[in-house]
Amino acid sequence: MKLISPGALSRFGMLGINARNLDFIGRYNQREQYPLVDNKLKTKMIAQEHQLAVPALRFSLTQQHDVEATIQQLDTMSGFAMKPAKGSGGRGIWVITDRRDGKFVKSSGIVVDHDDLRRHMSNTLAGLYSLGGGADSVIIEDLIQLDPRFDGLSVEGIPDIRVIVFKGYPVMAMLRLATHQSDGKANLHQGAVGVGLTLEEGHYANAVQNGHPIQEHPDTQKPLNQIAIPEWPTILYLAAQCFEVTGLGYLGTDIVIDRDRGPVLLELNARPGLAIQLANNCGLLPRLRHIEGLRETPRRDAADRVHYSIEKLSKL
Amino acid sequence: MNRNATLWFIVAILVAAGIGTALLRHDATQLPWLPGENESIWLVEARVDFYATGGPVTASLSIPETAPGFSIFNEQAASAGYGFAIVTDANDRRGEWTRREASGAQSLYFSASFLPGNAKEDSKRGQLPIPAPEPVFWDAAQVTAATELIEAARSTSSNDYSFAREINERVATPTQNAALLLAKSDSPVDLMRKLLTDAALPTRDVMGLPLEDARRRQSLVPLLEFHDGEQWRLVDPGKGVIDTPENLLLWHRSGRSVLDVIGGQNSRLSFSIIRQSVAPVELLEARTKNSLFAQLGVHRLPIEEQSMFKLLLLLPLGATVVVFFRVLIGLQTTGTFMPVLIALVFLQTELVPGLISFVSVVLLGLLMRGYLSQLNLLLVARLAALIVLVIFVISALSVIGYQLGFSTGMVITFFPMIIIAWTIERLSILWEEEGPRDVLIQGSGTLMVAVVAYLLMDSTVIQHLSFNFPELNFVLLACILAMGQYTGYKLFELHRFAPLRNLGHK
CATH class of the missing domain: 3.30.470.20 (ATP-grasp fold, B domain)
Structure with missing residues (x-):
């Protein structure tokens, strides 16, 4: 060493x-x-x-029952960034850059479907990515263009x-x-x-x-x-x-x-x-x-x- | 700088108060600084059972005053409704229970502690007049055999001591003569007594108690003592002449009977024996001294709470170790004081079994957590499910360990369940987000701090000091405060920033 x-x-x-x-x-x-x-x-x-x-905010949700409505809204968008409000170190950030066959393409190239998004949002709301594990909210904002x-x-x-x-x-x-x-x-x-x-x-x-x-x-x-x-x-x-x-x-x-x-x-x-x-x-x-x-x-x-x-x- | 000056002042006061109080306590109570060797004592409890017939009852039990190879202390008698006194006369020491009226089954208890090693010579009874041997009557068939046996033993010995040894050998591995005599005697001890008495050696019957740990319902064993002209010697047929009895307590050496019960019938005497490891006698004495320090010491609490305090007073040391490793070394741990909790568990399980069971429970838990994450559960539900599964794993490991004959299987149950579940959850999130390398770093950091804390907390010197001189924890607090204002580099930063060196000179 x-x-x-x-x-x-x-x-x-x-x-x-x-x-x-x-x-x-x-x-x-x-x-x-x-x-x-x-x-x-x-x-x-x-x-x-x-x-x-700052990047424009599209949606923010704090309750589990907001998830469904948000998913429907997201279906109309081609790209967005989904973040835990209290996350740190880039944890729990999903950047959707494209759509393919109605599914969502992450910046890493991985394709996720509506169920994945739903699960990720409820994990975030339950505090999986927040400091100390407390309740969190999800924010969805416009994509930054490179x-x-x-x-x-x-x-x-x-x-x-x-x-x-x-x-x-x-x-x-x-x-x-x-x-x-x-x-x-x-x-x-x-x-x-x-x-x-x-x-x-x-x-x-x-x-x-x-x-x-x-x-x-x-x-x-x-x-x-x-x-x-x-x-x-x-x-x-x-x-x-x-x-x-x-x-x-x-x-x-x-x-x-x-x-x-x-x-x-x-x-x-x-x-x-x-x-x-x-x-x-x-x-x-x-x-x-x-x-x-x-x-x-x-x-x-x-x-x-x-x-x-x-x-x-x-x-x- | 002002803030620092105040802090250093507090640190100095804490150190002075801690060490000063410890010195005062040492001075006032003579509590030793070092624990010394633990000694084992035998706790012997005699139990007298009999059936009282309804009238006045006197039960009289012979109790030892001195026993060769042991010193006696802490004698106690317990029996509801009875008066108890220890009666000492010229050749006997007896415990006497008395009661005006009693009927039905009665149980009387007498207990004493025996500390091996401090052999005191039999002062009083050593000077008792030695009883003159009474003539022995053999029947016609035995006379010749006895005389021949005695003559043979006498010719191969030089004094009374070796004569007794020779007799014993002949009784233990019977020749034809001895076998004939044994057949007509009650027991080898009986035969020994007859032969020695016939050879004009003073003898007496004694009762001994073989000491074995955790025995109940033991009886006294009849043995024989003879006087070789200088002192009484113990003979155990089969074992020979015993100079210093080991794990054998001579309960009854002289006087009338072992147990007399007046006003009762079917009396019975039995013994329970426990070996205990205790602190040295000076320590016990110092703790019971009547000083202010002894009054305020933890030792005045009931035994059960004392053992809790023993653990509690070790915690500051564990906390100091954590501060040291995190502030000065820079080790990463899972949860700040998790290592201390793990070290506490190791204290109960011993290091190696504790390490193995902890690592295996966490690994199994990580596997199950991996499956749970596929089930798409909410965080709280997943944690709760994990706790239930961890309990199953621990129960299964305990049962399997028990079946395989490892008692270590049982110790895992000490682990705080909720904390294990949280650790598994955090480690698995760490695994998903940072990869297995970070899990390994944090996991091994946690275990390393836990092991160091355990090694320190397990040391008898440190356990002795923290329990008997609790004020020394002020010194630990001072160390924590001092480390808390350290703004220098951590050891790991010296490594992390090492690539700078070459660049720095370009």
Whole structure:
């Protein structure tokens, strides 16, 4: 087993789980604000109130007897995404991209029928995917259309951009690419590819899969070092605004780029993981400490904070 | 920093309070720091049954004052309606039950504990005048045989001790002479006594109790003692001269009868014997001392609640182990304190049988859960069905284990059913979503923490300290608080972030 010395990690500015929990999540995130981000339905509502772009909600259901009516409605749609409102880590998300012989085709290519959908919805309602197993609700929203500029970069799923926002300042970002191994999900610990992005331009900085550096997408062999995210300032601005929306000091924002609508906020996370440091080959601590030491008078608005991050943080 | 200062202050206070109280307790009660070797004592209960005829009753039972190879303590008599006293005279010690009127079947009990090893020499009765041997009368046919036997034994021995040994050998493996004599005697003991007395050795009849664990309705065995000029020696025909009796308690050594009952008939004496493992005597004494600490100790509670506290006071250690592994090492476990519960079960089942039964129940449960998920059930119903099936599995394993002769089959029933069902459900969801690798990681993490917690909790030193010095748990609490503010890297993170090293230098 290969080990790195704690001293080297510390010089590198790596943030560990214990320090994240105590010094950042524990200190800057208030518990009463967690439900806002742990429940996707609430996140969506409050984001819409603040005029942030989110995928359009088609249906939401909380009761078992709503399932039948919803199934009939779904029969008229060609594609949609079905999610548990309180799910975490991409669990329980079904993305239907197509119809075949009246059945539904998932993004992974698997065909499911009405019974499968019905069962999946009642499992979700019973809390199979929710944190702690409590009752849950199902939300069904419009499909995100893949931006052609990401062709060949993500398999069986849409790539999304994770931006860590600390006290409203974007501090680090990565692009997450689904792979066959990750089963179309964008979670790094399930085998998705993490591409670290430079804060000033949103260009490739480094890439890892399963914690190890890679050069090209493992399924499509497309080189990763050409990646440049379009509409980068808009994405950072969208991420920075989430601070005002939720009041959470240490926040992970997941943003996707829709072919037609541009950057759209997918979900928020009050306990964002640490793999982003591996993807960027860079520790979070120097940037977090820099922001912690800032004296903010007067308070900067989101646009100013994005500007500051691009100017200062990327040099750290 | 202020928050940290307060916390460290609390930690320091807890450590000082815990260790300080333990020191004070040690000082006041002389409770030893280490458990010492457990000793086994024999609990012997004598039961006197008789049929009272309606008048006043006096039952008098000979009880040992000292028994060679044992020390006696904790004598008790229990019999409703009777007065009890221990009467000691010059050559006898007797327990006397008395009652003015009694009729019908009566049962009287006397119990005492015997601790092996602390042999005290027979002080009082050792100095009793040694009875002069009375003349023995053989009938005509026996005289020659007896004389020849005694002469033969005398010629192959050098003193009274070896003479008795020679006699015993001849009685145990009868020659022609001895066989003739045995046929005319009541028992080998009877013959031994006659022969030794005829050779002018002082003898006396004694009654011994063979000690075997968990025996009921035992009777006394007649034995013989002779005096070799220096001290009384015990002879057990067949076994020879016994210097220090082992697992043999000399109940009755001198005086009149073993049992006298006046005012009753059909009297009968029987014994029950149990061997118990107990803490050393100093420990028992320290616990019963009359200090403030002893008053406030857990030992004043009834035995049943004490054993519960014994387990309860071990829990803080298990919790500390979990904190250590999760915060400092970074092991993943199924459910936060599940490992402690499993460790508690291992304490009851022993490690290996516990591990085997736990793993097999969870594996079988996972198989059944796989089938249940195809049945298309609601979550709550599926969990409930799983609980029922887990109970079936455990019952089946117990029955099969019992039939195969493994008593370990029975211990699985200690496992908390609901927790097992939840574990199976969570592991199977983990399997579906993350794959078998994560199940293996979490499962082995859980078992590893459980085993470490078990090994610590199973140590006699730690059990002794946590039970006798419960205040030491404050020190554990201090450890938990201290670990709770650790913001450094976990051991597993050093591995997880290891790929950074090479990249860091490019």
